[in-house]
Amino acid sequence: MKPNSESQSDLGKRVLAGVALLAVCGGLLAAQARWHFASVNPLVFSFFIVLALLYVGGPRYRRLPIIAHVAIYTAVATLVMLLLGAAPWVALAIPLTLFALFLRVSWENMLHGGRAPRSTRRNDGASRNSVSLSKSGMDKAKPKSTRWQTFLRVVRHSLLAPWHARAWHADALQRAIRDCIARSELTHLGEIVVAIETRWVTLDIRNGMTPAQNARNRFAELGVWNTELNNGVLIHVTLAEQAIDLVADRGIASRVDTAKWQEIADSLALSCKQGSIQDGLLAAIESVGQLLHAHFPADADQITPNELGDGMVLT
Amino acid sequence: MSRLQRLAANLFRAWTLAESQFPDRVFDSLGARIGELEASHRGDIVFAVEARLPLKAVAQGYTARQRAEVVFANLEVWDCEDNAGVLIYVLLAERAIEIVADRGVARLVPQVDWDNLCAEVAQAFARDAFEQGAMTAIETASALLTRYLPRQPGQARTNELANRPVLL
Numbered sequence: 001m002k003p004n005s006e007s008q009s010d011l012g013k014r015v016l017a018g019v020a021l022l023a024v025c026g027g028l029l030a031a032q033a034r035w036h037f038a039s040v041n042p043l044v045f046s047f048f049i050v051l052a053l054l055y056v057g058g059p060r061y062r063r064l065p066i067i068a069h070v071a072i073y074t075a076v077a078t079l080v081m082l083l084l085g086a087a088p089w090v091a092l093a094i095p096l097t098l099f100a101l102f103l104r105v106s107w108e109n110m111l112h113g114g115r116a117p118r119s120t121r122r123n124d125g126a127s128r129n130s131v132s133l134s135k136s137g138m139d140k141a142k143p144k145s146t147r148w149q150t151f152l153r154v155v156r157h158s159l160l161a162p163w164h165a166r167a168w169h170a171d172a173l174q175r176a177i178r179d180c181i182a183r184s185e186l187t188h189l190g191e192i193v194v195a196i197e198t199r200w201v202t203l204d205i206r207n208g209m210t211p212a213q214n215a216r217n218r219f220a221e222l223g224v225w226n227t228e229l230n231n232g233v234l235i236h237v238t239l240a241e242q243a244i245d246l247v248a249d250r251g252i253a254s255r256v257d258t259a260k261w262q263e264i265a266d267s268l269a270l271s272c273k274q275g276s277i278q279d280g281l282l283a284a285i286e287s288v289g290q291l292l293h294a295h296f297p298a299d300a301d302q303i304t305p306n307e308l309g310d311g312m313v314l315t
Numbered sequence: 316m317s318r319l320q321r322l323a324a325n326l327f328r329a330w331t332l333a334e335s336q337f338p339d340r341v342f343d344s345l346g347a348r349i350g351e352l353e354a355s356h357r358g359d360i361v362f363a364v365e366a367r368l369p370l371k372a373v374a375q376g377y378t379a380r381q382r383a384e385v386v387f388a389n390l391e392v393w394d395c396e397d398n399a400g401v402l403i404y405v406l407l408a409e410r411a412i413e414i415v416a417d418r419g420v421a422r423l424v425p426q427v428d429w430d431n432l433c434a435e436v437a438q439a440f441a442r443d444a445f446e447q448g449a450m451t452a453i454e455t456a457s458a459l460l461t462r463y464l465p466r467q468p469g470q471a472r473t474n475e476l477a478n479r480p481v482l483l
Contacts, residue, residue: 217389220388220389220391220393221385221388221389223388225388225393225394226393228418230398250394
């Protein structure tokens with residue numbers, strides 16, 4: 001017996017059922033002599049279409065029980081039929097509902113093999129080597145935030161963060177940081193990366209991303225781990241969350257006390273609050289450089305490899 | 316494969332493949348096999364399966380190799396002792412297999428061995444023998460790691476990454 005014959009025949013049955021249902025619905029609709037599109041207010045109609053699309057596309061709503069899905073689909077289908085002016089055919093709402101649900105399930109099965117795909121961006125809060133600091137007032141954004149809090153966060157990310165970003169994107173600041181990192185890396189074998197992130201995509205906010213987790217994801221994406229001695233350090237600033245995170249690779253994290261990282265993050269947060277961004281960042285790079293120099297000093301005659309770039313990463 | 320062929324493959328060739336060829340049962344057995352074989356070497360194998368790439372990315376020339384390197388970073392395969400993580404990435408639509416080995420492994424194992432492994436598995440995938448190909452990939456990679464990076468008898472085992480394959 002072939003190992004997967006069962007699931008294939010199962011799928012075949014479902015496809016057949018879908019085609020049959022489609023034929024029935026199509027036949028019934030074709031039997032109706034004329035459509036009443038002209039009598040539908042397009043604005044009202046498009047409102048419901050957008051609502052339905054949002055509902056299908058939103059991951060948050062997929063956690064509803066199946067009966068709620070059926071109820072919502074039935075309501076939308078009934079409204080659409082009424083708006084089309086097809087009053088006698090409102091009875092079709094339930095078969096249409098079941099068919100739409102069937103389509104969605106089979107579409108998801110086709111795409112993901114019936115299991116939820118695992119995102120490569122993690123948001124499970126596991127951050128082993130990082131030290132995170134969120135300034136007061138922003139700590140409300142926990143993974144279990146309410147819809148209202150999520151909404152406020154979205155507003156903050158999309159409207160307020162770009163306003164803050166101007167100070168951080170200044171050319172003079174970028175030049176100063178680049179020179180400082182280049183100078184610091186002459187004295188040790190480590191790598192320092194400074195990344196400024198303005199805002200997150202809305203999906204991340206809705207999924208309850210935390211600044212520490214986000215910094216760890218960025219650590220992975222920017223390739224700070226890709227060093228010979230595992231001694232890359234990422235200084236990450238999320239403007240919209242006003243959060244400062246330091247992520248250190250295992251080579252340096254195992255030799256340095258966690259409190260040290262926390263101290264650096266604290267002093268950077270303090271100087272940002274006082275408005276001296278550049279001084280704060282330069283001081284943070286200096287102190288990270290001193291830590292790296294203590295554990296991975298460069299020899300005088302040795303050319304230290306520059307494995308990662310020196311410039312600030314702006315997104 | 317030309318870009319047009321790749322587009323067609325990503326559009327048409329992976330419908331229901333992830334479901335029919337890699338059900339939970341197969342994932343369980345692959346994960347168990349990875350765990351068994353890791354007892355004899357110091358590496359850490361992660362097996363990732365993806366049905367298809369987005370068409371827009373394929374049209375812009377994004378290859379399975381580039382995707383595999385991104386997956387290597389995002390699944391945090393780099394985060395294990397001795398830098399001995401190995402990612403086996405399978406793109407079902409293109410019947411492609413890519414192997415990304417961290418620096419600790421890459422400097423020990425010669426490239427020829429990886430090439431032979433990929434050629435063998437690609438043949439199995441071309442016959443649509445996906446489960447067999449996946450098992451071959453895991454066993455051959457483990458054999459390579461056992462040869463070049465064996466675990467000494469008294470050495471403690473640090474299984475830092477999950478063994479069960481990942482569906483992307």
